[in-house]
Each structure stands twice: as C-alpha cells, then as structure tokens.
Amino acid sequence: MHEITLTVNGVVQQVAVPGRRLLSDCLRHDLGLTGTHVGCEHGVCGCCTVLLDGEPVRSCLVFAVGADGHEITTVEGLAAPDGTLSPVQRAFAECHGLQCGFCTPGFLCTVTALLRQNPAPTEEEVLEGVSGNLCRCTGYQNIVKSVHRAAEIMAEDR
Amino acid sequence: MTTKLFGEPVRRREDPRLLTGRGLYLDDLGAGALAAAFVRSPHAHARIRDIDVSAAIDVDGLLAIYTWEDLPGALAQPLPLLIPHPALTHGRTAHPLAREIVRHVGEPVVMVVARDRYLAEDACDLIRVDYEILKPVVGVEEATQSAQLVHADVPGNVGAHLVQEVPSASGRAVREIIESAPHTLAFRLDIERSASMPLEGRGVHARWDADDRSLRVHSSTQTSTSVRMAIAAKLGLPLPKVEVIAPDVGGGFGVKIVHPWPEEILVPWAAMTLGREVKWTEDRREHFTSSAHERAQVQFVRVGFDGDGRVLGLDVNILHDHGAYTPYGIIVPIITSTQLLGPYKIGAYRVEFSSIYTNTVQVTPYRGAGRPQAVFCMERTMDHIARHLGLDRTAVRAANFIQPDEFPYDQGLIFQDGRPLIYDSGDYPESLRMLKEMIGWDSFPEEKARAAAEGRTIGIGVGCYVEGTGVGPYEGGHVQVTSDGRVHVSTGLTSQGQGHETVFAQIAATELGVPLERISVVTGDTRRFGYAVGTFASRAAVMSGNAIALACRKVRDKALRVAADALEADPRDLEIVDGEVRVVGAPGASIPLATVAVLSNPLRYAFDEEAARATQFAGAGSSFDRPPVAPGEEPGLEGRDYYSPIRSTFASGMHAAIVETDPLTAEIRILRYAVVHDCGNLINPMIVEGQIHGGVAQGVGGALYERMVYDGHGQLLNASFMDFLMPYATEVPAVETAHLQTPSPLNPLGIKGAGEAGVIPVSAVIASAIEDAEGLVIDRMPISPSELFDLRRAAG
Ligand code: FES
Ligand code: FES
Numbered sequence: 001m002h003e004i005t006l007t008v009n010g011v012v013q014q015v016a017v018p019g020r021r022l023l024s025d026c027l028r029h030d031l032g033l034t035g036t037h038v039g040c041e042h043g044v045c046g047c048c049t050v051l052l053d054g055e056p057v058r059s060c061l062v063f064a065v066g067a068d069g070h071e072i073t074t075v076e077g078l079a080a081p082d083g084t085l086s087p088v089q090r091a092f093a094e095c096h097g098l099q100c101g102f103c104t105p106g107f108l109c110t111v112t113a114l115l116r117q118n119p120a121p122t123e124e125e126v127l128e129g130v131s132g133n134l135c136r137c138t139g140y141q142n143i144v145k146s147v148h149r150a151a152e153i154m155a156e157d158r
Numbered sequence: 159m160t161t162k163l164f165g166e167p168v169r170r171r172e173d174p175r176l177l178t179g180r181g182l183y184l185d186d187l188g189a190g191a192l193a194a195a196f197v198r199s200p201h202a203h204a205r206i207r208d209i210d211v212s213a214a215i216d217v218d219g220l221l222a223i224y225t226w227e228d229l230p231g232a233l234a235q236p237l238p239l240l241i242p243h244p245a246l247t248h249g250r251t252a253h254p255l256a257r258e259i260v261r262h263v264g265e266p267v268v269m270v271v272a273r274d275r276y277l278a279e280d281a282c283d284l285i286r287v288d289y290e291i292l293k294p295v296v297g298v299e300e301a302t303q304s305a306q307l308v309h310a311d312v313p314g315n316v317g318a319h320l321v322q323e324v325p326s327a328s329g330r331a332v333r334e335i336i337e338s339a340p341h342t343l344a345f346r347l348d349i350e351r352s353a354s355m356p357l358e359g360r361g362v363h364a365r366w367d368a369d370d371r372s373l374r375v376h377s378s379t380q381t382s383t384s385v386r387m388a389i390a391a392k393l394g395l396p397l398p399k400v401e402v403i404a405p406d407v408g409g410g411f412g413v414k415i416v417h418p419w420p421e422e423i424l425v426p427w428a429a430m431t432l433g434r435e436v437k438w439t440e441d442r443r444e445h446f447t448s449s450a451h452e453r454a455q456v457q458f459v460r461v462g463f464d465g466d467g468r469v470l471g472l473d474v475n476i477l478h479d480h481g482a483y484t485p486y487g488i489i490v491p492i493i494t495s496t497q498l499l500g501p502y503k504i505g506a507y508r509v510e511f512s513s514i515y516t517n518t519v520q521v522t523p524y525r526g527a528g529r530p531q532a533v534f535c536m537e538r539t540m541d542h543i544a545r546h547l548g549l550d551r552t553a554v555r556a557a558n559f560i561q562p563d564e565f566p567y568d569q570g571l572i573f574q575d576g577r578p579l580i581y582d583s584g585d586y587p588e589s590l591r592m593l594k595e596m597i598g599w600d601s602f603p604e605e606k607a608r609a610a611a612e613g614r615t616i617g618i619g620v621g622c623y624v625e626g627t628g629v630g631p632y633e634g635g636h637v638q639v640t641s642d643g644r645v646h647v648s649t650g651l652t653s654q655g656q657g658h659e660t661v662f663a664q665i666a667a668t669e670l671g672v673p674l675e676r677i678s679v680v681t682g683d684t685r686r687f688g689y690a691v692g693t694f695a696s697r698a699a700v701m702s703g704n705a706i707a708l709a710c711r712k713v714r715d716k717a718l719r720v721a722a723d724a725l726e727a728d729p730r731d732l733e734i735v736d737g738e739v740r741v742v743g744a745p746g747a748s749i750p751l752a753t754v755a756v757l758s759n760p761l762r763y764a765f766d767e768e769a770a771r772a773t774q775f776a777g778a779g780s781s782f783d784r785p786p787v788a789p790g791e792e793p794g795l796e797g798r799d800y801y802s803p804i805r806s807t808f809a810s811g812m813h814a815a816i817v818e819t820d821p822l823t824a825e826i827r828i829l830r831y832a833v834v835h836d837c838g839n840l841i842n843p844m845i846v847e848g849q850i851h852g853g854v855a856q857g858v859g860g861a862l863y864e865r866m867v868y869d870g871h872g873q874l875l876n877a878s879f880m881d882f883l884m885p886y887a888t889e890v891p892a893v894e895t896a897h898l899q900t901p902s903p904l905n906p907l908g909i910k911g912a913g914e915a916g917v918i919p920v921s922a923v924i925a926s927a928i929e930d931a932e933g934l935v936i937d938r939m940p941i942s943p944s945e946l947f948d949l950r951r952a953a954g
Pocket of ligand 1 (some may be wrong): 023037038039040041042043044045046047048049059060062
C-alpha cells in the first residue's frame with residue numbers, strides 16, 4: 001500500500017492504494033468521484049479522460065501512485081463552485097452534444113483543455129482535438145458543434 | 159398554448175445530471191460491494207475435463223468460487239430461449255456457467271467473488287481449467303459443409319430453416335417467373351459481423367435483504383421487467399420480492415436486450431448466498447467475447463425484371479451466422495427476410511434462410527436488427543438492375559415504389575411480431591424527390607466530370623428502406639398528479655440515452671396542459687412500473703409514448719370531472735392550461751390542478767396544508783348523501799393505461815452519399831451524407847435528428863471499418879478498441895437531414911419509431927457510391943481501402 005496525496009477538484013485527498021491501482025479506479029472507487037467513466041481500460045475510448053495538472057490524460061493508463069502530488073480535475077470539478085455549468089458543459093446541453101452521457105465526461109475534460117490552449121479552433125482543429133474520444137451515440141456532429149459553441153460562449157464571457 | 163410541447167426541439171432534461179458527473183451508471187453504484195469476475199473459456203470448442211481451484215483459494219479477500227456443479231435448481235438449467243419459433247427446430251442456449259462443453263471463446267466457466275475486482279481477477283488467474291480441445295466450426299459456409307458439430311444433436315449445424323413465398327398476383331411461383339422474365343441476374347452478397355459496442359458494458363449489482371427476503375438488482379439492461387421475471391424464476395423467489403432497476407445506461411443498441419445474461423442471475427444468486435452486496439462490471443474484452451454480435455450473413459440472390467427495371471420475381475437464399483447459441487431466437491434472420499422488400503412492390507418473392515451454429519459469440523439484434531443486411535440485399539439488387547439496363551438508379555427504384563394511395567399495403571409476409579406485414583403509411587416518391595434535391599442527384603454527373611478533370615474520383619449512392627417500428631405487444635404508463643401540482647410519470651421500459659425522460663415529459667405536458675418543469679419521468683424501475691416489454695426495435699416512443707398519452711387523458715378526464723364539480727361548470731367547458739383548470743373563455747374562473755389533486759383525495763389526517771384542505775371536516779357544504787369516494791371512483795388524481803397495437807408501424811427513409819476514393823491509396827472518404835426520414839409525427843425533432851446522426855455513424859462503422867475477425871480456431875483476433883475500429887469524429891461525415899411526416903393511422907399520437915433508422919441503409923448507400931466512383935461491383939461489406947485496392951487490381 002502506498003499513501004498518496006492528490007489534489008482533486010481543488011480538494012486535497014489522502015488515500016492508500018496498492019501500486020497497481022489505476023487512477024480511474026482510485027478516483028471512482030476510493031474517492032467516490034464516479035463521474036469519470038471507464039469504457040475500455042486500454043486507453044482507446046477516452047471516457048476516462050481527466051485533467052492532470054491541466055493536461056488531458058487517460059486515467060485508465062495512469063497508476064494512482066503516479067499521480068501522487070499532482071492536481072486533478074474531473075468532470076465533477078468543471079462547473080463553478082456555485083453549480084453554474086462551465087461554458088463547455090452549457091454548450092453540450094445547448095447543442096445536444098450527448099445522448100447516453102457515458103463518453104461525455106471524457107469529452108468535457110478534453111474540450112476544456114483544448115479550448116484553454118486554443119480558444120478559437122478551426123473546424124479541422126476541433127475534429128483533431130476530439131479525435132481521441134469515442135462516442136457510440138451521437139455521431140459526433142453535435143459534439144463538434146458543441147465545441148464551437150463553447151468557444152463562442154467563452155468569447156462572449158470574456 | 160404555452161404547454162403544447164409536442165413537436166418542439168425541447169432541450170433534454172437528463173443533461174444537467176449527465177454533464178456534471180451526477181449520472182448514476184451501473185458501476186457507480188454499490189460502493190463497497192463485493193466484486194464478481196469470471197474465468198472464461200480460451201477455446202472456441204472444448205470439453206472441460208477438470209477445474210482445479212486449489213491455487214486460488216489462498217487469494218487474499220476471496221469469498222467464493224463457483225462452477226456449474228455448485229448451481230442449484232433452475233440456475234443449473236440452460237438459460238431460457240426467449241423467443242421460440244416453429245422454424246427454430248434446434249434452439250440451443252448456454253448454461254449460466256459452462257457444463258462440460260464450451261462453445262465459444264469467452265463462455266463463462268467459473269465465477270469468483272472477492273473483496274474487489276483486482277483480487278477477483280487474481281483468483282481467476284490461478285484457477286486451472288483442463289480442456290480437451292475439440293475442432294471448432296467457424297464461418298457459415300464451413301459450418302454447413304463441416305462434419306464437425308457445434309451441438310452434437312444438431313445435424314448440419316442448422317438451427318432453423320424458414321421459407322416464405324409470396325406468389326405473383328396470377329399465382330405463378332417465383333422461380334418460374336424469374337426464369338421467364340425478360341432479364342435475369344444472379345449474384346452473391348456477403349456482410350460481416352459487427353457489434354453494438356455501447357461504451358458502457360454490461361453490469362449487475364445485487365443486494366439481498368435477508369430480513370425481508372427480498373432482492374434489489376440494478377442492471378444495465380434494456381428490459382428491467384423481464385430481467386426481474388427471469389431472476390424470480392431462476393432463483394425461486396416470489397416476483398414481488400424482486401425489484402430490478404435500470405439506472406442510467408451508457409448505450410445499449412440491442413445487446414442489452416438479451417436476458418437474463420448469465421451474470422444477471424449469477425450475481426444476484428451470489429448476493430443471496432453470501433448475504434453481501436455483489437457487483438459485476440464487464441470489461442471491454444469480456445464484452446467482445448461474451449456478449450453478442452450481429453450482421454454476418456451470406457445471401458444468394460436471383461432476380462427477374464422487365465425493361466423498365468420493374469422486379470417481377472425475387473428469390474433470396476440467406477445463410478445466417480447465429481454463433482454458438484440462440485437465446486434470442488431467430489428474430490434477426492426473420493427481420494432480414496421480411497424487411498428486405500423495403501418500399502417496393504415486388505411481383506413475386508421467395509425467401510429462404512438457414513440459421514447456422516458456429517463456435518463464435520452468439521448473434522442477437524444490434525441496432526437495425528437484420529435490416530442493414532436486408533437493405534443491402536435489396537438496394538444492391540436495384541443497382542444491379544440499373545447497371546444491367548443502363549438506367550438511372552433512382553429511376554429503377556421509382557419504378558418499383560408502392561404508391562401513396564396504396565396504403566395500407568400488405569406485403570403478404572408474416573413479420574417478426576407474428577402478424578401480417580402491412581405498411582401503415584408513407585410517401586416514397588416524395589421522399590425520393592426530397593432526397594434527390596437535397597443531394598443534387600440530377601446535377602451530379604457534371605460534378606463528377608469536373609472532379610475527374612481535377613484527377614479526383616467521386617461517386618454518388620442511394621439507398622431506401624422501410625422499417626417496422628413500434629412492435630408490440632404493449633407498454634404501459636402511469637401518471638399521478640400530487641397535491642403540490644407536480645406530475646409523476648412512469649413507464650416500465652428503459653432508457654439507454656435516447657432522451658426518454660424528455661420526450662415522455664413533452665407528451666405529458668401537452669396532454670395535461672402542465673409546464674414541463676413540473677413533470678418528472680421514471681423509466682425502467684420495476685418499483686414504479688412493473689409491466690413492460692423493453693426498449694428495442696424503435697418502439698419506446700410509439701409504445702410508451704402512446705401509453706403515457708392515454709394515461710394522461712384518463713387523468714385529464716378525472717381532473718375535469720372534479721374541477722367541474724368545484725367550479726359548478728360542465729366538464730366539456732373546461733380546459734387545462736399552465737397547470738390550471740379553466741372555464742373556456744372565462745379567464746377568471748379557474749382552479750389549479752394541484753387543488754384538483756387535493757379535492758380528489760378525501761383524507762382523515764392533516765399532515766400539511768394541502769392535506770388539511772382535504773380532510774373530511776374541511777369540505778363543509780359537501781353532500782352528506784354520498785360517500786367521500788364515490789362508487790366507481792378512486793382517491794387521488796392518477797391514471798394508468800396501456801397501449802397495445804394491432805401491428806407495427808412502418809417508418810421509412812432514404813439516404814444518399816457522395817464519396818471520394820483516393821486514386822493511389824484507395825482510401826474512402828465520405829464527402830456528403832443526406833437523409834430524408836419519415837417517422838410520422840415528430841415529438842422532438844432535435845432528439846430524432848440526434849438518433850439519425852448516431853445511427854448513421856454506426857452505419858458508417860459497419861460500412862467501412864467494423865468487423866469481427868475470427869481465425870480458423872475461433873479466436874477473435876480484434877477483441878479490443880485498438881483493433882476493432884469504430885469511427886471517431888474524423889471518420890463520420892456531417893449528416894444533412896430532412897423530415898417527411900406521414901402520421902401513422904395506427905396510434906393516437908400518429909408516431910413511428912426513429913431509433914434505428916440512421917444505421918439501416920448506410921452500407922448499401924456507401925457500396926452504391928463506391929461502385930459509382932470506381933465502376934466496380936461491390937458485393938461485400940465492410941470494405942477497407944486494401945480491399946478496394948485488391949478489387950481494382952483484380953479488375954485490371
Ligand atoms: S477507459 Fe480509459 S481510454 Fe477507455
Ligand atoms: S453519448 Fe453515449 S457514448 Fe457518447
């Protein structure tokens with residue numbers, strides 16, 4: 001067992017994990033943050049994407065011990081503390097960018113990071129940006145629309 | 159009216175929950191529950207000689223190891239064959255844990271329960287199963303020729319055989335007509351295996367209450383009521399002591415309609431036996447090798463037609479790969495064989511299928527359920543005819559259309575619901591006109607020539623389909639108005655992300671005249687509604703939607719009756735607007751629905767303000783010569799009703815695509831994709847379009863990427879997302895959509911289903927477009943760039 005410290009959504013959390021525990025399992029089962037989903041456990045679907053020090057990573061490919069001392073944002077940490085949805089979350093709701101919602105937390109984290117780096121992405125850049133995440137429900141065009149809309153909302157908010 | 163929400167693109171009410179991580183999917187439940195894991199067969203066909211668990215029993219945190227021999231009573235019997243059919247002469251299902259023989263890689267052999275999943279898998283790794291390997295049967299053609307049998311008592315590996323023939327109006331047999339037709343063609347088509355692949359796999363969580371002797375099970379299922387009945391039957395529990403809830407479910411697409419999955423009865427049984435909460439969450443590899451696939455068929459077609467392309471006779475022989483077992487009967491090949499005719503009036507039709515056992519994962523419906531294969535067959539036939547006669551492909555289709563004034567149109571076949579295949583409504587010529595205009599069909603030759611001048615190869619394709627939707631037997635709805643004016647709607651069928659909460663609320667809001675915010679909807683929870691069939695076959699909106707509307711109408715009638723009393727008005731002069739019952743044309747005279755709910759329920763005890771107004775001492779002046787609850791009435795403002803159709807509705811649509819193929823690499827790119835869609839009246843166009851987008855994406859996967867690659871040993875070589883290719887955002891084109899609405903005369907809301915439409919014709923459309931681009935015949939799907947490259951080479 002390893003004692004590790006993670007700052008998750010701004011809250012410092014201490015947890016004891018075996019060396020082989022995946023970060024996704026640690027977040028979901030040790031910390032109860034079940035918003036992060038697991039669709040494949042082999043790094044392809046992107047459902048488990050969280051932000052590790054602001055960068056999107058697949059939490060099913062990271063051991064929890066490897067995240068020791070780092071900052072993590074999960075889908076639960078995207079909305080403002082008062083519950084106001086983030087621009088990306090709002091855009092997905094507006095554009096029907098989700099159906100079953102299982103892939104959604106991964107997309108939201110990915111897109112949040114994408115727009116932080118590139119606040120006004122082109123169509124190509126959006127496609128490229130979300131091309132590491134699978135969605136089996138939406139057919140993507142509303143997700144792509146959501147990303148553009150999120151960029152717009154962020155620009156309006158500025 | 160502010161509350162007329164039917165037909166509006168209302169935003170989904172499920173989204174706030176799902177966007178903030180507050181969805182509750184199966185694996186999100188049961189923190190601290192024990193974990194189950196399974197030892198599964200590594201062989202496609204083998205006899206179990208011995209199972210040695212001795213090395214596993216020391217694993218820390220292990221609670222139990224079970225093999226078939228440990229299973230009691232009905233649990234030790236084969237799983238149910240859900241949909242028997244007289245043509246399924248040799249139906250076979252698996253045992254929950256393998257008994258003696260395993261018949262596909264991934265079949266469960268041993269169940270392990272431990273403190274967590276890691277430890278359960280540790281134990282699985284240490285269990286030694288000694289197998290005597292038997293020769294596997296892989297692929298339908300091999301299966302029909304092989305001396306090897308998947309089931310020792312099923313000769314020729316043929317599980318089912320069915321022939322349906324619709325002779326010509328003159329009574330002449332199909333084959334005779336084809337022989338004497340002015341033109342005849344014969345060809346073979348191949349479609350490979352794919353699978354639903356929801357991003358959330360299957361999962362089960364069970365809690366046994368030993369004091370109450372009751373079981374509560376959550377399952378990521380498409381049919382909670384039937385899982386409940388299966389659990390009660392298999393575990394010998396009284397039905398009222400079992401509750402099954404489908405929580406948020408991360409996609410289903412058909413695979414989660416199969417029930418009970420072995421795990422759906424084994425996990426509850428383990429929870430009962432151990433007296434602890436037990437949970438199983440499937441991993442992705444398990445999903446590939448132990449759930450279900452679909453699509454694989456070989457089709458042999460013979461068609462006779464006249465010089466205008468009118469089909470005089472069509473004869474199709476289908477070999478359907480059923481995998482190792484037939485838990486869901488032969489629904490898939492039945493649908494293929496009966497939906498094949500699409501929007502066309504065929505002179506005479508004969509179809510024959512054989513459903514073949516192979517040592518591969520079982521085959522059960524996947525979104526579209528047999529229709530993509532059917533449409534591939536019919537639309538390839540249309541294209542073959544057009545090429546043979548040198549006619550425009552849409553002209554050949556138009557020559558065969560059923561005309562708008564010919565509905566209801568009887569195709570003369572028996573459909574999957576056991577009822578005559580009679581189309582309710584449609585307008586196929588208009589649909590084609592809209593599609594051609596949208597995609598620019600008539601001007602495409604110039605576009606193609608322009609592209610060719612630039613050295614680019616492009617092609618256009620088209621595909622038409624008719625889809626039997628809203629199959630029975632029934633669904634129900636319950637609607638209750640509580641004294642706070644809130645409306646609680648429940649229905650038994652489940653949701654896997656389609657937006658049922660929203661559309662059912664829209665229906666209730668419209669029927670009851672209540673704002674959407676005051677309506678809550680519960681689906682798939684047997685505690686709230688115990689009678690249901692399930693969510694599949696594009697039936698949810700038609701079945702539960704109409705049932706909820708009917709239940710709302712009952713509630714509305716009662717509300718008007720009660721309010722009429724209170725307002726001293728005639729119920730016929732009343733309307734409900736914005737949650738108020740009003741006298742039409744007299745805005746002053748009104749009473750809130752909340753108050754009507756209070757009035758409808760005479761009480762003895764005053765526990766809050768509303769109740770105080772309803773106690774027997776509050777209604778001074780009410781009549782003393784009748785009981786507080788009048789004969790024939792019930793307390794409360796609620797209603798329940800069921801909708802049971804005489805037969806299916808028939809949605810339809812047409813798709814067209816423009817593709818570009820790379821002259822060097824043979825890469826295939828979809829440039830445009832257009833859909834005209836008719837699902838009758840639209841409840842929520844935004845949601846319908848979302849369903850189409852998602853369906854087309856799955857269709858694109860089926861056309862260009864997805865296939866289950868089995869080797870000769872029955873090993874699935876691509877059982878991971880790394881190797882089974884599903885399209886990402888970069889592979890799926892934007893879909894342009896247009897709606898045609900021919901309301902169904904069969905149900906009160908005039909709706910038809912929309913869940914599967916998007917996926918159905920895609921392979922046919924893409925094949926047609928590639929063929930047009932390349933001038934080659936495409937007779938098998940999916941098609942990869944290297945296969946196209948080989949086709950080019952073969953053609954010289
Ligand atoms: S669960 Fe991590 S990428 Fe699929
Ligand atoms: S919304 Fe279901 S997987 Fe994306």
